[in-house]
Amino acid sequence: MGPTQTFLSRTCLIPQLTMPPRVAFVTGAAQGIGEAIALRLASDSEDICIVILDVPEKELQMDSVVKKIQEKGKKAFYVAGDVSVEEQVKNAVDRCVEVFGGLDIMVANAGIPLFKSFIDCTAEDFHRVLNVNLLGVVFCYQYAAKQMIKQGRGGRIIGACSGAGKQGVFDMAFYSASKAGVRGLTQSVALELRPHNITVNAYAPGVILTAMSTHPDDDKHGGPGSVAKMAAKLPADTPAAEPEVIAEMVAYLVSPKAYFTTGQTICVNGGRYCD
Numbered sequence: 001m002g003p004t005q006t007f008l009s010r011t012c013l014i015p016q017l018t019m020p021p022r023v024a025f026v027t028g029a030a031q032g033i034g035e036a037i038a039l040r041l042a043s044d045s046e047d048i049c050i051v052i053l054d055v056p057e058k059e060l061q062m063d064s065v066v067k068k069i070q071e072k073g074k075k076a077f078y079v080a081g082d083v084s085v086e087e088q089v090k091n092a093v094d095r096c097v098e099v100f101g102g103l104d105i106m107v108a109n110a111g112i113p114l115f116k117s118f119i120d121c122t123a124e125d126f127h128r129v130l131n132v133n134l135l136g137v138v139f140c141y142q143y144a145a146k147q148m149i150k151q152g153r154g155g156r157i158i159g160a161c162s163g164a165g166k167q168g169v170f171d172m173a174f175y176s177a178s179k180a181g182v183r184g185l186t187q188s189v190a191l192e193l194r195p196h197n198i199t200v201n202a203y204a205p206g207v208i209l210t211a212m213s214t215h216p217d218d219d220k221h222g223g224p225g226s227v228a229k230m231a232a233k234l235p236a237d238t239p240a241a242e243p244e245v246i247a248e249m250v251a252y253l254v255s256p257k258a259y260f261t262t263g264q265t266i267c268v269n270g271g272r273y274c275d
């Protein structure tokens with residue numbers, strides 16, 4: 001193989017952005033990890049526009065997140081929608097492209113928990129959890145990928161997995177199954193999108209202190225996250241952190257220097273689980 005062939009094969013294998021990312025779309029961003037990611041993206045980039053999507057019940061919270069982004073001097077708007085409804089994801093991505101001219105970063109973060117004994121779980125529970133946590137991620141990955149391929153300038157796709165997607169958690173069978181699905185999806189989609197310079201990764205948080213993991217009785221049981229830890233039969237000293245630790249990982253994954261990281265589901269968990 002001559003030097004030219006070596007160069008060509010290298011450039012084909014390494015997904016690089018052809019320009020800095022300009023437009024980001026973050027789901028489940030009315031609060032928690034999604035909000036932290038949206039605000040971090042707004043702080044990091046000189047020139048970025050951000051669309052956030054969450055359920056219609058959270059319009060006031062979304063409005064407040066949009067205002068925080070705008071206070072950082074960046075353009076933003078919100079879309080009220082449900083990630084498990086294909087048409088709503090498609091319309092939201094179309095609107096993002098119409099208003100901001102494209103899409104460079106998709107963060108499919110929206111998710112719901114379910115603490116329930118497997119024996120008591122119903123088919124309805126299964127569809128509810130899998131529809132949001134896995135099918136919702138499928139739709140976000142798919143419509144983002146179609147747009148990014150059309151643009152031809154690469155891109156970054158990121159999904160929300162969980163430690164529960166790598167190691168089953170007590171009383172969280174359907175949640176664990178949905179998150180394990182995100183991991184497999186991310187690996188396969190990354191292989192398919194590699195020739196388009198689109199990286200596809202997921203984050204697998206440990207205990208992150210958001211509405212999902214906090215409870216009014218936490219103070220009686222040892223502090224923030226303690227009730228969720230008890231429910232999942234995790235040791236009381238399991239590390240817990242603020243959502244900004246996930247935003248930090250996403251900030252890296254969307255940066256041009258992360259071009260060689262794709263297909264990975266990265267634990268951000270203070271060492272709770274190591275793979």
Ligand SMILES: NC(=O)c1ccc[n+]([C@@H]2O[C@H](COP(=O)([O-])OP(=O)(O)OC[C@H]3O[C@@H](n4cnc5c(N)ncnc54)[C@H](O)[C@@H]3O)[C@@H](O)[C@H]2O)c1
Pocket residue numbers: 027028029030031032033034053054055058081082083084109110111112113132136160161162163204205206207208209210211212213
């Ligand atoms: N907090 C943790 O300890 C933890 C741990 C592991 C993984 N995660 C994952 O991280 C992601 C964010 O979690 P969080 O802790 O910020 O939770 P959160 O409950 O604070 O926020 C999740 C957001 O997703 C939105 N959402 C739910 N269903 C939706 C739907 N169908 N369509 C659109 N939006 C929807 C909610 O309204 C909410 O605003 C989730 O996927 C979650 O499973 C969280």
